[in-house]
Amino acid sequence: MFERLRGALDAALTKTVTKELSEKNLSEAVWQLQLVLIQNDVAVEAAEHICELTKKRLIGTRAGRLESVSKRFRNAIYESILEILTPEHPLDPLQFASERRSKGELTTIMFVGVNGTGKTTTLAKVAHLFKKNGFSIVIAASDTFRAGSIEQIELHAQKLGVKIIKQDYGADAAAIAFDAVAHAKAKHIDIVLVDTAGRMQSNKNLLAEMAKIARVAEPDLKLFVGDALAGNDALSQAREFNDAIGIDGAILTKIDADPSGGAALSIAYVTGRPVVYVGTGQGYDDLQRFDPQWFARRLLGES
Secondary structure (H helix, E strand, C coil), rough: CCHHHHHHHHHHHHHHCCEEHHHHHHHHHHHHHHHHHHHHHCCCCHHHHHHHHHHHHHHHCCCHHHHHHHHHHHHHHHHHHHHHHHHCCCCCCCHHHHHHHHHHCCCEEEEECCCCCCCHHHHHHHHHHHHHHCCCEEEEEEEEEEEEEEHHHHHHHHHHHHHECCCCCCCHHHHHHHHHHHHHHHHHCEEEEEEEEECCCCCHHHHHHHHHHHHHCCCCCEEEEEHHCHHHHHHHHHHHHHHHHHHHHHHHHCCCCCCCCHHHHHHHHHHCEEEEECHHHHHHCCEEEHHHHHHHHHHHHCC
């Protein structure tokens, strides 16, 4: 993300050598930072906030050699990015479900997002993760709208050896989710994973239907699945879904193919909710816990 930024920063910071860093002599470097952030799909409000945090960490400190000034500036950027990516209330779905299971409680997780983000495959990856960790699972096939959706989730369930609750296309999606929760309670199953139809964030009728599923199934966690390659589109999607049902966290797919990382920064800042997992491939094991420190270093091109 910051390959272009390095040269621009070094040129902009040259004039600050041996001076106390101030709003004035940092202005060009901060402007270059904001431009690069926006060009890499970071929302304007998130980019501005990162710049403000970075300035606060630098103003009033003494500048030394160019190399040390540049290093100090990059460290300030790193810390500012990390502040945004580290949520006030972290979420670990495995730990969350473990605590509920220890009290004899079921955990219901609802997956939402637009078409084409890999939501159903991501749900299957999460099912695999829970199963590996000793949880029993049932899947609610509540996407009764998209052609082939029931067959797709049913195939995943067969491969994973997981129970699925389904009805025909056009059936009431909320009723299917309700039936899955009732089944889990009756059979003492630990986890219910609710698949939902992908819907564009601008379709208010479909968002209302999704809100109905949330009211009926009463999920303990609502996870937004976004495509890292969608950039600012992923941000607008996350914002609308958060406004509609109140998401608890996000999962970003295709993170291995995303050269910018702007979507993760934007979603975390605008929704105030953590990115909990990232998808790194098509296999069931290609899902990793989101590590803010790893991601901040990655954005800065550091190992």
